[in-house]
Amino acid sequence: MGAVKAKRMPRAVREQQMLDAAVETFGQRGYMAASMDEIAELAGVSKPLVYLYLNSKEELFTACIRREAAALVTAVRSGVRTGLPADRQLWDGLLAFFVHTAAYPHAWSVVHLQARTHGETFAAEAAAMREEIVAFVTSLIVVAAREAHRDPDLPEREVAGLAEALVGAAESLATWANTTDGVTARQAATTLMNFAWAGLSNLMDGRNWTPPAA
């Protein structure tokens, strides 16, 4: 499973191999339980080379988070074509998201779980990416409201909460799909789309649920 052992490769290539190995190991074992020895071995190089190129375990982990977060954002962005209706854009984005997280489960574990459980520094790194996605979803909600010929009279904080809930649900479903046999990316996307779009439409019609008095 480790990279084919080939000596004397250019630095850039080796670095990617190391990141590959690191993402797999961090994703599987967790940040702390992953040992640099294991990562080096999986990458097919000696430990000093890992340090020569990536300096420390912390920097290596950060590099993993950055690379995978960027890859995920790129995947989602690439899946969406502007100009289509908002619901279609949301669908396309969700589908791309679930396809990507299913294709790279270790990467998803690194970005979503590991990055958030080992200190503020790493968490912040992952949070930056998440912000991008939340912002994207938020904008879609606003556009959808406009398309429905409705003033965006949903208060801003309300929209933020909805986007948060939607993204949170997507994240949970991604993990769920990755750990539950027979759930495809398409199914996950459909479920969430049904759950979310219908809810959003209703809200835009002013039919919202009123909590009982405290």
Place this chain on the structure above:
Amino acid sequence: MGAVKAKRMPRAVREQQMLDAAVETFGQRGYMAASMDEIAELAGVSKPLVYLYLNSKEELFTACIRREAAALVTAVRSGVRTGLPADRQLWDGLLAFFVHTAAYPHAWSVVHLQARTHGETFAAEAAAMREEIVAFVTSLIVVAAREAHRDPDLPEREVAGLAEALVGAAESLATWANTTDGVTARQAATTLMNFAWAGLSNLMDGRNWTPPAA
């Protein structure tokens, strides 16, 4: 800072103190970064005593997960009264959930984050509790459909996905509320209820979103 030092207490009490300290430490530092030294000190006892009562770090962590998972399930169950309409039951459950996770953030971190990032054994422990909650939510959805005089013609897998999405959204919002200033449990519950209930109603009316052909 730790518990007031009092010698010679009955075992059951000491054990709870240790678990308190462990939950706080695990929640704050993470499973691996938490040291038995720190936990013992925070509990106000010597390390060998911790081992005498709880045998190992793994067992100690498991005990934490069990205790806190049970506490959370109990809290949700206690918040709900049967006999009320389904939406009210869901609301009550969500509110109890957000109140509890806000009151015990370290416990929530242990059960939701730490338990899932350090090996299958721990993850399974937490998953068991989660199942209970998902089952509860599933049943509410079914009841709601029945109340709406509609046959639960939503396929079972669909319902499972919806419950999963709902619970996932709740979990994300809990963490979000715990780390975002000025978001109360009531607000989180309202946001989610709006998002979810409206969506569920729509679905039960057969107005679901159809994905484009692959």
Place this chain on the structure above:
Amino acid sequence: MGAVKAKRMPRAVREQQMLDAAVETFGQRGYMAASMDEIAELAGVSKPLVYLYLNSKEELFTACIRREAAALVTAVRSGVRTGLPADRQLWDGLLAFFVHTAAYPHAWSVVHLQARTHGETFAAEAAAMREEIVAFVTSLIVVAAREAHRDPDLPEREVAGLAEALVGAAESLATWANTTDGVTARQAATTLMNFAWAGLSNLMDGRNWTPPAA
């Protein structure tokens, strides 16, 4: 040669054993070349215990410097009785100094050589002790001048230079005596006393050597 292996000793005792071993090892190998493993083994304990008691290699080394510097100053002070003539006091001090450095060559190496070659922090630690000795010698020179019924019209900077030269010569002779067979502490002290006392007397008589014009 290592301490007789005896288990379960009180902390204070173990600590001294560790310092003994550390002084020997640092003195022989040098600060950097000495490994904590070696020190622990020589002390007859495991490495973690060394860390438990002395925290780090740096702190261990600092503790060595402090202990041995204090021991040397104490030895010199104890060798001198106030009330005797200045030359006798100087002789007694020098003799005590050479006896001590000959009895504890590793300690002398640590304080005089190692402490000065591995960073400002350590150097400062040793310099503090040296200051005490220089101050002591300086005072003796002043007293000697007074005893000789001469105003201490030697300028202060001049006296400082002389004390520095005297102490420097003593330090060099100590190392020389330690590495040259057949040179006793008494001989070293006699040589230096002859060299120094005669010179000082001459200076106090105003017979100083005038350098040629630049």
Place this chain on the structure above:
Amino acid sequence: MGAVKAKRMPRAVREQQMLDAAVETFGQRGYMAASMDEIAELAGVSKPLVYLYLNSKEELFTACIRREAAALVTAVRSGVRTGLPADRQLWDGLLAFFVHTAAYPHAWSVVHLQARTHGETFAAEAAAMREEIVAFVTSLIVVAAREAHRDPDLPEREVAGLAEALVGAAESLATWANTTDGVTARQAATTLMNFAWAGLSNLMDGRNWTPPAA
């Protein structure tokens, strides 16, 4: 900061650049703390080239000691003109010594401190040079005694001790002058000359200090 980068230079020149860099680095950081990486970078060449020319860290260090020791001896020898009175010769030698050590503090650190704190091999290398200087001083003392029309009835061992003390004092003053602001080579030489010459004269007049009975 390092030598201007120029490719393809003759070996002899490159070697001197490497030694320059090595002396500076060893002098500043110490033998063990200095890394071959740092030295190579400061020399403006790649590490393998350093190994090609100087074989190993040990040999590199040895080469540094040899070069700098020789340079120091040469400097002292060049400062002295035979035919002048002994005291003038001593003065000239001391002055040359202090001027050289002040001009090349890193070299002085290498030869005097580093060489003596990292194993017998290096110490022996530096000791060889020292012997030359001690021998030179010894001969001056003998000549001085002869000039004073006195038989050198000072026993040989006594003379050796005096030379040792004188050289030791000089070494200490050199380091002292290098680390104390405002002390010039000339001042150091004057202080030592006063201290030493007066003492030596006295001794040659038979006025020596008699130690108390043991």
Place this chain on the structure above:
DNA sequence: AATGAATGAGTGTTCATTCAT
């Protein structure tokens, strides 16, 4: 019921050194 004393095993990190070009 409780603890001071002690350790085996492992981790991240560094460095002198070499090979292939």
Place this chain on the structure above:
DNA sequence: GATGAATGAACACTCATTCAT
């Protein structure tokens, strides 16, 4: 003549765990 790529071996330090009392 010169170097980018790569490593074996070691070292400081930590931690879960146990023993003797």
